[in-house]
Amino acid sequence: MIDKNLLTYLESLLTPQRKERFLEVLGLRTNFLTVVAEDVFQMHNASAIVRSCDVFGIQQLHLIVDRFGNRIDKNIAVGAQQWVDINSYKNAAECIGYLRDQGCRIVATTPSPEAIDLNAYNLNQKTAIFFGTEKEGLSHEVLEAADDTLQIPMVGFSESLNVSVSVAIILQVLTAKLRESEISWHLNEKEILAKRLDWAKKTIKNSDQIIERYYSEIVRSS
16 A cells, blocks of 8 residues: 555655656556576676666566676666566476466577568467576576567577667567557556656655654644
8 A cells, every 4th residue: 555645755755856757757667578588697788677677667677686686787777667566486387377367478598490480470368478588598498388479580690688788679560650659558546556656766865854754743633
């Protein structure tokens, strides 16, 4: 349950421009499409993926950290980790199970010519796009579990792209399609309120102490 009075109080400490910016960004955020990165080894790639999620309005990022752990470099992410919800899983099965429970279609990226061309792919239900580790790509477990496979069309000699580049390309195409569609892809009211509160806490210096003071002094005296 969101404490709307607390939210109002915290937002009173923000500048009008900051509050307006939060609402503007949240109006273009989505949980309809989400990204999963499986065992990304290079720290700069994992961090760049976080940044791409923020840039293209993806609120949820899921990291399978079985082999290499959580590898986010705050300098490369340039603060994007504050605005994107990052969820970590010990293995692919745990992540896939969670996303299926959320009603997501599992889509695996692969350079295989048998995969669906990115430009022809249509989003018609909540979708999780899986990206694999740098050299090996996605695990057999993910590929076996996938409802669809997706590939970026390429016309050169190279057969693959850097994983963070692939994420950016696919998100640019799919989020553009999503926003042009009639699908209800926006965050709902409850999700927006939760993020407003979360972002206010992250923005305000010493927010924990301010909240403690709010409940001990302001609320009790009212």
